[in-house]
Amino acid sequence: MSEPLGSAVTNTDPNSCVTVQCARIGKPWHISPRGIEFTAQWEAFRAQMYDHDGAGGGGNTTIGYGHLVHMGTISGAPSEAPYFNGITEVQARQLLHHDVCEAERIVNNRIYVPLFQYEYDAIVDFIYNHRSHNDDFFALVNSGHYDQVPAAFSQYTSAHGAHPLGLVRRRRATGRLFATGNYDANH
Numbered sequence: 001m002s003e004p005l006g007s008a009v010t011n012t013d014p015n016s017c018v019t020v021q022c023a024r025i026g027k028p029w030h031i032s033p034r035g036i037e038f039t040a041q042w043e044a045f046r047a048q049m050y051d052h053d054g055a056g057g058g059g060n061t062t063i064g065y066g067h068l069v070h071m072g073t074i075s076g077a078p079s080e081a082p083y084f085n086g087i088t089e090v091q092a093r094q095l096l097h098h099d100v101c102e103a104e105r106i107v108n109n110r111i112y113v114p115l116f117q118y119e120y121d122a123i124v125d126f127i128y129n130h131r132s133h134n135d136d137f138f139a140l141v142n143s144g145h146y147d148q149v150p151a152a153f154s155q156y157t158s159a160h161g162a163h164p165l166g167l168v169r170r171r172r173a174t175g176r177l178f179a180t181g182n183y184d185a186n187h
Contacts (some may be wrong), residue, residue, distance in 0.1 A: 023106045029108055031100055034183045035121030039128055040096060041185035042063050042170050049074055064092030066129070067099055080098040090147075103128040119146070122178035129170065132157050150175030 007087050030066075034150065035184040043066035051061050051073040063083050070079045103124045123141065128136065140152050153175040157163045169187055 006100045018125075029115065029117075029120045031102070031124050032106055032117055032121055035117075036096065036100065036123060037175075038177065038183050039100065040093070040184050042125070042129070042173070043096070045089055045092055047088070049080060049086075051084050054130075063087060063095075065096040067092070067095040100124060100128055101130060101132075107132075110134075110142075112142050113144050116181065118181035119149075119178050120184070121183075122174050126153060126156070126171075126174050126178070135163070149181040 022111050043064075045065060046063060049061055049063045049069060051059050054148075059073070060071050061074050061077075061080060062142055063069055064087055069083060070077055074080065106127050107120065107123050111120075115123070137152055137156070141149055153171040156169070157168045159167055166187065176184075
């Protein structure tokens with residue numbers, strides 16, 4: 001059984017104290033191996049740098065499992081030098097683990113309510129993929145309205161003014177993961 005969150009008096013009788021339990025876990029949180037795999041499947045391995053994200057128009061220079069080399073298209077910038085010859089899948093996994101740490105830091109700093117592991121993994125995947133303008137999302141999670149969070153993911157499907165099918169599917173899968181613990185990342 002999990003540790004009690006606290007106790008409360010249920011009415012004016014001081015002898016009516018009850019212990020409050022929660023199966024959700026508190027901080028510190030860390031992404032699970034299943035959470036890493038969920039993100040890796042959605043990001044897909046790319047051995048060479050690319051700058052087209054499938055949403056029309058140019059994207060940012062990326063490699064591996066969505067590792068951001070730099071903002072903007074491939075340009076020969078110094079940050080591209082380590083990746084000119086591509087990377088292996090092992091190197092890509094190392095970059096993914098490193099990059100997920102930043103998403104974890106953001107989530108751990110911005111979420112104040114307890115979460116199930118799969119809820120945390122879903123939020124980390126979302127932040128890894130959508131790194132900005134998430135204040136409303138964090139406010140919703142922190143409100144404790146867990147039942148509203150899965151639908152909220154779907155509000156973040158715009159990329160360069162379009163709503164690419166892959167992103168729409170990813171947000172649905174992330175919402176399903178948050179709601180049910182289903183780590184299925186099939187596209």
